[in-house]
Amino acid sequence: MKTRDYILFAILLAVAAAFPFMGVPRYIIASALLLFCYATVVSQWNLVFGVAGIFSLAQLAIFAFGAYTSALMGRYLDWSLWPTFPVAGAAGVVFSIFIGLACLRMRGIYVALLTLAISQTMFVLIQTDSDCSALNKVINPATCVSFTGGAQGLGDFGTFGWREVLGGRNWMMGDYYTMLGLLIVALVFTAAMTQSRIGLAFKALRDNEELATSRGVSVFKYQLIVFAASAFLTSMAGAFYAAHFGSVGSNLVGFALLLFLISMLVVGGIGRLWGPLLGAGLLMVADEFFKEFSDLRNIGLGVVVLLFMIFLPEGVAGAIESVCKRLQRIPLVQRIEQQLAERLRRRSAAPD
Amino acid sequence: MNFFIQIIVSGLTFGAMYALAAVGLALVWGAFNMLNMAHGIIMTLGAYFVLVWAELFGLPLWFAGPFAFLAGGIVGAIIYFISAHWMLTQKNFEVTIIIATFGLGMALEAGLMKLLRELFQAAPYAQPLSLGADSFLVGDVPVSYQRLIIWAVAVALIVLVALFLTRTTMGRAIRATAQNRDAARLMGVKVKRVYVIVLALASGLAGVAGIMLSSFKDVVPLMGQTPMLKAFIVIVLAGLGNMTGALYAALLIGMVEAAVKVLVADKWGFLAMLVVVVIAIIWRPAGLFGKHQIARQ
Numbered sequence: 001m002k003t004r005d006y007i008l009f010a011i012l013l014a015v016a017a018a019f020p021f022m023g024v025p026r027y028i029i030a031s032a033l034l035l036f037c038y039a040t041v042v043s044q045w046n047l048v049f050g051v052a053g054i055f056s057l058a059q060l061a062i063f064a065f066g067a068y069t070s071a072l073m074g075r076y077l078d079w080s081l082w083p084t085f086p087v088a089g090a091a092g093v094v095f096s097i098f099i100g101l102a103c104l105r106m107r108g109i110y111v112a113l114l115t116l117a118i119s120q121t122m123f124v125l126i127q128t129d130s131d132c133s134a135l136n137k138v139i140n141p142a143t144c145v146s147f148t149g150g151a152q153g154l155g156d157f158g159t160f161g162w163r164e165v166l167g168g169r170n171w172m173m174g175d176y177y178t179m180l181g182l183l184i185v186a187l188v189f190t191a192a193m194t195q196s197r198i199g200l201a202f203k204a205l206r207d208n209e210e211l212a213t214s215r216g217v218s219v220f221k222y223q224l225i226v227f228a229a230s231a232f233l234t235s236m237a238g239a240f241y242a243a244h245f246g247s248v249g250s251n252l253v254g255f256a257l258l259l260f261l262i263s264m265l266v267v268g269g270i271g272r273l274w275g276p277l278l279g280a281g282l283l284m285v286a287d288e289f290f291k292e293f294s295d296l297r298n299i300g301l302g303v304v305v306l307l308f309m310i311f312l313p314e315g316v317a318g319a320i321e322s323v324c325k326r327l328q329r330i331p332l333v334q335r336i337e338q339q340l341a342e343r344l345r346r347r348s349a350a351p352d
Numbered sequence: 353m354n355f356f357i358q359i360i361v362s363g364l365t366f367g368a369m370y371a372l373a374a375v376g377l378a379l380v381w382g383a384f385n386m387l388n389m390a391h392g393i394i395m396t397l398g399a400y401f402v403l404v405w406a407e408l409f410g411l412p413l414w415f416a417g418p419f420a421f422l423a424g425g426i427v428g429a430i431i432y433f434i435s436a437h438w439m440l441t442q443k444n445f446e447v448t449i450i451i452a453t454f455g456l457g458m459a460l461e462a463g464l465m466k467l468l469r470e471l472f473q474a475a476p477y478a479q480p481l482s483l484g485a486d487s488f489l490v491g492d493v494p495v496s497y498q499r500l501i502i503w504a505v506a507v508a509l510i511v512l513v514a515l516f517l518t519r520t521t522m523g524r525a526i527r528a529t530a531q532n533r534d535a536a537r538l539m540g541v542k543v544k545r546v547y548v549i550v551l552a553l554a555s556g557l558a559g560v561a562g563i564m565l566s567s568f569k570d571v572v573p574l575m576g577q578t579p580m581l582k583a584f585i586v587i588v589l590a591g592l593g594n595m596t597g598a599l600y601a602a603l604l605i606g607m608v609e610a611a612v613k614v615l616v617a618d619k620w621g622f623l624a625m626l627v628v629v630v631i632a633i634i635w636r637p638a639g640l641f642g643k644h645q646i647a648r649q
Contacts, residue, residue, distance in 0.1 A: 102630045105637040113584045128619035259458045302459025309452035310438045
């Protein structure tokens with residue numbers, strides 16, 4: 001990370017913090033906070049897929065696992081949702097470690113197929129869960145639903161509770177800043193993780209596994225670390241999602257959402273620092289613009305993913321990077337850069 | 353005894369359908385390390401092809417099968433030319449092609465849904481190319497004639513594919529490409545033509561598998577997704593690219609699914625398969641029938 005990354009981060013942070021006070025309509029705030037939620041998931045996914053190079057498609061399963069953990073605890077144990085968030089995060093970590101263990105001896109494509117099958121298993125189990133659950137009979141005997149709510153989804157487990165604190169007009173602000181907080185934690189966490197020794201080990205294993213293992217980097221250890229580390233915030237994001245909408249459903253592990261998140265990852269740039277944020281931002285803005293053509297949404301997303309994979313597999317972040325590199329080769333730009341660096345050095349060297 | 357026969361009968365049926373879908377996937381992976389995530393939508397298209405053929409155009413039903421194979425093949429070739437053809441030189445082709453075909457498959461699926469909403473009113477349709485519930489008894493278990501047809505067609509198609517691969521020049525070219533792409537190219541094999549043909553063949557088989565699937569459950573737009581994932585599980589179990597292995601693994605997975613369905617409940621079938629595969633892979637990382645160590649990234 002360079003100075004310009006920190007500056008960019010600070011600017012974005014200021015804009016995001018001031019955003020609700022700029023007089024934008026409420027539904028825009030709602031999609032912005034959804035953006036934060038997805039960007040959190042994609043940033044964690046980027047850690048697994050982009051940085052560690054493990055092609056896992058289970059990120060959504062972990063996301064849904066967190067959402068359901070929170071929802072089920074809120075509904076059946078009558079907990080307020082706030083204490084369920086860390087529990088959901090921890091449950092997601094355990095779940096993810098199991099997935100990591102299951103695909104420990106697999107490489108590349110095998111991991112993708114197995115993790116996809118795991119997500120689909122979850123989808124099928126939720127969809128087909130239709131037996132009336134005894135726990136629900138206690139809550140509402142008239143409309144008995146199954147334990148996970150099945151194909152209809154599950155509601156009635158509470159929300160963040162900002163409505164009681166901030167009132168009916170401003171509760172969205174509460175949700176907005178909660179989600180923003182999560183995203184900030186996620187971005188700082190991924191950046192720190194990528195820079196750390198652990199992150200270096202991930203990259204070493206991704207780029208050349210034989211060499212890395214021969215230098216003493218353990219696949220077993222680091223694969224479990226990356227699965228565990230990326231799961232906590234993903235699962236929390238799921239729980240936050242549930243708390244914002246007040247309902248969860250099997251669509252959380254469905255192919256449509258997987259396509260949406262994968263397109264964020266691909267458009268932003270797999271393995272790039274700014275990729276997830278850039279991708280999530282671009283996709284959400286595009287989604288907002290093309291709202292009228294919502295029945296063409298998946299066609300558009302699918303084609304975008306295809307085109308990016310063919311022409312720009314590095315994503316927008318990768319493209320910007322290579323444009324910058326090409327710019328630096330122009331003599332004039334080089335001279336200006338040198339002068340700026342010179343001036344900076346002189347200023348910092350000068351006594352106060 | 354009865355439930356034993358029941359498991360065998362329905363296991364063989366599942367196995368036959370998964371085999372058709374999985375052998376194609378294994379063939380394509382063997383030829384050029386491509387996993388086609390649009391495989392499921394081709395199954396769906398195969399099922400709808402018969403529907404359109406019979407209901408909309410009123411053409412004779414018995415020709416529908418071969419033409420569905422042909423239609424699947426054409427879609428497969430189109431998929432090659434709009435995705436894989438441009439990506440062959442990418443350095444992690446195996447990963448990028450999965451994402452690309454996933455996007456393509458989702459786009460096709462959404463397109464199909466939109467089209468269908470205008471062509472047909474309600475979503476689920478009965479597969480016209482089905483003998484219905486007529487059956488004969490084995491012990492006390494009714495076995496429908498439909499199952500007999502499915503077994504016969506699956507065996508016939510797989511024998512045809514085997515003959516094609518072992519007895520024709522093109523088949524030899526395909527096997528050569530699978531063994532060593534560069535050597536095959538040096539021997540004058542036009543590998544890109546091999547890729548197209550292999551993908552078309554696999555997609556044709558998927559189209560027929562789709563008809564079979566829809567003759568048990570109705571024709572619905574999302575019907576291909578779960579069977580495709582099951583076919584993926586099959587080829588992972590067999591070891592990627594191993595065609596005979598895929599055949600055995602398909603039967604095994606079909607039996608597991610049938611056993612769970614008969615003895616426990618339908619909905620645990622998928623989970624049971626997953627558990628079988630995970631245990632098998634921990635035991636033998638290169639798949640049950642894989643000869644080599646884990647495929648290099």
